[in-house]
Amino acid sequence: MLLDVFSITAISAGAFFFFAGTVGLLRFPDSLTRLHALTKADNLGLGLVALGLLPRADSALSALKLIVIWALVLLSGASTAQLIGRALRRSRK
Amino acid sequence: MSILPYVDIGLALLVVGIASTTVAARDLFAAVVGYVAYGLLLAFVWIRLYAPDVALTEAAVGSGVTGVLLITAGKRLGALKNAVPDAQPALAFKLLAGALAALVAGALGAAILLLPDPPPSLAPEAAAAADGAGAGLGNPITAVLMSYRSVDTMLEKLVLILAVVGVWSVGSDKAWGSAPAELRQPKATAPMVFLAQTLAPVGVLIAIHIFWTGANAPGGAFQGGALLAAMWMVIMMAQLAKLPRIDAQWLRMALVSGPAVFLIFGLAGELTAGSFFAYPHSLAKPIILFIEAFMVLSIAAALPMLVAGPPSERPDQ
Numbered sequence A: 001m002l003l004d005v006f007s008i009t010a011i012s013a014g015a016f017f018f019f020a021g022t023v024g025l026l027r028f029p030d031s032l033t034r035l036h037a038l039t040k041a042d043n044l045g046l047g048l049v050a051l052g053l054l055p056r057a058d059s060a061l062s063a064l065k066l067i068v069i070w071a072l073v074l075l076s077g078a079s080t081a082q083l084i085g086r087a088l089r090r091s092r093k
Numbered sequence B: 001m002s003i004l005p006y007v008d009i010g011l012a013l014l015v016v017g018i019a020s021t022t023v024a025a026r027d028l029f030a031a032v033v034g035y036v037a038y039g040l041l042l043a044f045v046w047i048r049l050y051a052p053d054v055a056l057t058e059a060a061v062g063s064g065v066t067g068v069l070l071i072t073a074g075k076r077l078g079a080l081k082n083a084v085p086d087a088q089p090a091l092a093f094k095l096l097a098g099a100l101a102a103l104v105a106g107a108l109g110a111a112i113l114l115l116p117d118p119p120p121s122l123a124p125e126a127a128a129a130a131d132g133a134g135a136g137l138g139n140p141i142t143a144v145l146m147s148y149r150s151v152d153t154m155l156e157k158l159v160l161i162l163a164v165v166g167v168w169s170v171g172s173d174k175a176w177g178s179a180p181a182e183l184r185q186p187k188a189t190a191p192m193v194f195l196a197q198t199l200a201p202v203g204v205l206i207a208i209h210i211f212w213t214g215a216n217a218p219g220g221a222f223q224g225g226a227l228l229a230a231m232w233m234v235i236m237m238a239q240l241a242k243l244p245r246i247d248a249q250w251l252r253m254a255l256v257s258g259p260a261v262f263l264i265f266g267l268a269g270e271l272t273a274g275s276f277f278a279y280p281h282s283l284a285k286p287i288i289l290f291i292e293a294f295m296v297l298s299i300a301a302a303l304p305m306l307v308a309g310p311p312s313e314r315p316d317q
Helices: A001-028 A032-058 A060-092 B004-024 B028-048 B051-075 B078-083 B089-111 B123-133 B141-147 B150-168 B190-213 B220-238 B249-272 B281-308
Strands: none
Touching: A060 B190, B004 B028, B028 B051, B051 B220, B078 B141, B089 B249, B123 B141, B123 B190, B141 B150, B141 B281, B150 B249, B150 B281, B190 B220, B190 B281, B220 B281, B249 B281
16 A cells, blocks of 8 residues: 555656656757756656556566666666767757 | 556557658658657557567667668768759649559558458467477467478578678679778767667677577567667777678678578478478477577677668778
8 A cells, every 4th residue: 555655656756757858848949958858757757657666566576677777768868868969069069 | 447448549649640740751860760759659559469579679670770770871861961852743643643542551441441350360370380399489479480480580581681782782892891881970979988888788688688588478589689789789889899891701600690500400300300490399499599599690790781881991991
C-alpha cells in the first residue's frame, strides 16, 4: 500500500516533468533553451518514472535493468545535448 | 474496462500522423527525423502486437541504423539541397501518379479485407517443425529463423553483403581498396569521445547479451548484430578507430563469415542429419548458437560499411 503510494507519486512527478519538458520544447524561443527544457524530461522525468517502477520490479535483476536504462539515457542525453549545443555555437559564429 | 484500447488507438493515430508529416516534409533532414520517430513508434506497435522480437529489430535497424544511413546520405546529397523541383509536373502526370497510388492503396486494402477467415497461416506448421529440429531453443522465433526457414535467413545475410559490394562499387577506380571517407570530417569533439568511451563497452556487453538470450527470450543475432554495429559506428564517429580499408582481409572475412559458416553447417546437415540445412537433433542448440555468433559478426561488419559509403581517396595518400 505504502509502496503503491510511493510509485504513484514518483511516476506522476515524472510525468509532470515530461509534460513540462514538452511544453518547453514547443514554447521556448530558441534551440538552446529548448535543449534545456528537453534535458529535464530526460533526466528527471525518466529518473522519477524508473524510481516509481523500482518497487514493482519482479526481481533485483529487473530493478537493476531499470536503473541501467536510466543511466544509459542520462549518458546519451547529456552527450547529445552537448553535441547539439556545440553545433549551434559553431553555426552562430 | 481497460485503458489499453485507447492507448492503441492513440498509437495508431500517432503513427499515421508521423508518417504523413514524413512524406509531406520538404526539408530533407526533417523528413529523416520524422522517419526515425516513425520507426520508434512502430516498435511500440510491435510490442502491443506481442512481437517483442520484431520490435527490437525495428528499433535497432528500422529507426537506428536506417536513420544514420539516411542522415549520412542526406548530408552527401548536399549539392541537391532539399530537392525543390524547379518545374511543376503537368496536370495529366499528377493525375496519373495519383490514380496509380490510389490503385496500389486500394489493392492493398482489398487484399487485407478479402482475407479468408481464419487467414491461412504457416505458423502452426512452423512451430511444429521448429520444435523438432530447433529443440532446446526456448524462443520459437529463433527456432523458426534458424531451423524452419534457415535458407531464407542465410540469403538475407547474403543480400546484406551484396548491398555492401554495391556501395563499394560506386567508388572511383583509383580509390578502390582504400578506406571510406571519415564519418565526421572535422576533429571529433570531446563529448563525442566521452560518449564513445563510456557507451561502447556497455553497448557491446548488451549486444552480446541480446544475441545470447535470443535462444530463449526475445532477442537474437540480428538485434545483437545491429547493436554491435551501432557501437562500432559510435567509435568511428568519435575517431577512436579509423575506418578500415575495404581491401582489409579481416573485414572481408568478417563480412562473409556468417553466411559461409551457415552454408558449411547446412551442407554438413546433408551427411549428419539426412537433409540440406538439417541439424542433428541432440546438437541443434549449440550449432544454432555457433552459426548465429558468426552472423552477428557479419551484421556488425556490414551495417557500418553500408553507412560509411564507397571508398574515397584521401589527400594524405
